[in-house]
Amino acid sequence: MSSQSPIPWFDDFIGVAYRYYYLRMNVVSLFRERKQATKIWLDSIRKWLDHSIKIRFVETNDKYWFIMGADSQNPQTNLSFFKLLAKSESFERFKKGHDGEAYLRLGVYAEKFLEDVKKDAVCNCGHAAEDHDKKDNDSCLYEICNCKKFKSFQVNLLKKKKTVTNILFLDEKDVKDDPLAWNCLNVNKFSKLK
Numbered sequence: 001m002s003s004q005s006p007i008p009w010f011d012d013f014i015g016v017a018y019r020y021y022y023l024r025m026n027v028v029s030l031f032r033e034r035k036q037a038t039k040i041w042l043d044s045i046r047k048w049l050d051h052s053i054k055i056r057f058v059e060t061n062d063k064y065w066f067i068m069g070a071d072s073q074n075p076q077t078n079l080s081f082f083k084l085l086a087k088s089e090s091f092e093r094f095k096k097g098h099d100g101e102a103y104l105r106l107g108v109y110a111e112k113f114l115e116d117v118k119k120d121a122v123c124n125c126g127h128a129a130e131d132h133d134k135k136d137n138d139s140c141l142y143e144i145c146n147c148k149k150f151k152s153f154q155v156n157l158l159k160k161k162k163t164v165t166n167i168l169f170l171d172e173k174d175v176k177d178d179p180l181a182w183n184c185l186n187v188n189k190f191s192k193l194k
Contacts, residue, residue: 007069007078007080007183007184007187008078008079008080009079009080009081009082009184009187009188010040010079010080010081010082011081011082011083011188012036013029013030013031013081013083014030014031014032014109015029015030015083015085015109016028016029016030016066016083016085017030017090017107017109017155018090018091018093018094019105019157020093020094020097024098024099024101024102024103024163025094025097025098025102025103026102026103026104026105026157026161027055027068027094027102027103027104027105027164028105028106028107028155028157029068029081029104029105029106029107030106030107030108030109030155031106031107031108031109032108032109032110033108034108034156034158037106037107037108037158038106038158040079040106041106041158041160043077044072044077044078044079045070045104045106045162046160047072047073047074047077047078048070048071048072048073048078048162049070049071049072049073050162050163050164050165051165051166052070052071052166053068053069053070053104053162053163053164053166054067054068054069054070054164054166054167054168054180055067055068055102055104055164055166055167055168056068056167056168056169056170056178056180056181056184057091057095057167057168057169057170058170058171058172058175058181058184058185059087059169059170059171059172060171060172062086062087063084063085063086063087064084064085064087064091065082065083065084065085065181065184065185065189066081066082066083066084066085067080067081067082067180067181067184068080068081068082068104069081069180080180080183080184082184082188095169098167100165100167101163101164101165101167102163102164102167103161103162103163103164104161104162104163104164105157105158105160105161105162106157106158106160107155107156107157107158108155108156108158109153109154109155110153110154110155110156111151111152111153112151112152112153112154113138113149113150113151113152114129114132114134114138114149114150117129117150117152121152122152123140123147123150123151123152124147124151124152124153125140125145125146125147126145127140127141127142127145127147129150129152132147132150137149138150168181172185
């Protein structure tokens with residue numbers, strides 16, 4: 001957490017996932033533990049006023065800054081979130097299809113191994129769990145595959161959500177025009193370059 005700003009900046013989360021199956025797209029901040037995600041929701045985000053939530057995506061080459069903040073009914077427990085992430089297909093799909101609104105949710109990211117999943121679960125290599133050999137350290141049975149150990153992931157979403165209607169995509173050169181993005185980059189990037 002950064003203390004150089006009147007806004008407390010928080011980046012102790014894994015990253016951001018995007019989900020496309022609901023009325024609105026979902027932006028999901030991912031945590032390793034459900035306890036931490038629940039505490040962040042209860043202590044900060046639950047008190048955010050939906051109409052005041054802002055999400056900014058500041059693009060810089062092949063990366064982007066995820067920046068999120070809001071006015072709170074309880075300012076002393078308020079946090080603003082940021083994370084520098086690599087651009088992905090999911091990010092590009094969200095950018096094209098969000099239509100100016102999304103549900104904000106928190107989620108828990110968990111790595112899964114062969115003993116944790118069903119036969120039809122898919123490994124990061126693209127092959128099903130049943131195509132991995134338990135006798136050979138869970139390596140993939142396909143000869144053309146270099147996968148030496150089955151590994152997958154699961155994202156579990158918390159049920160609570162907030163509606164966000166203030167979403168902007170900015171280039172780094174334009175952040176001075178947006179107070180939330182400017183404060184984040186000023187504290188967490190520009191001041192560290194000096």
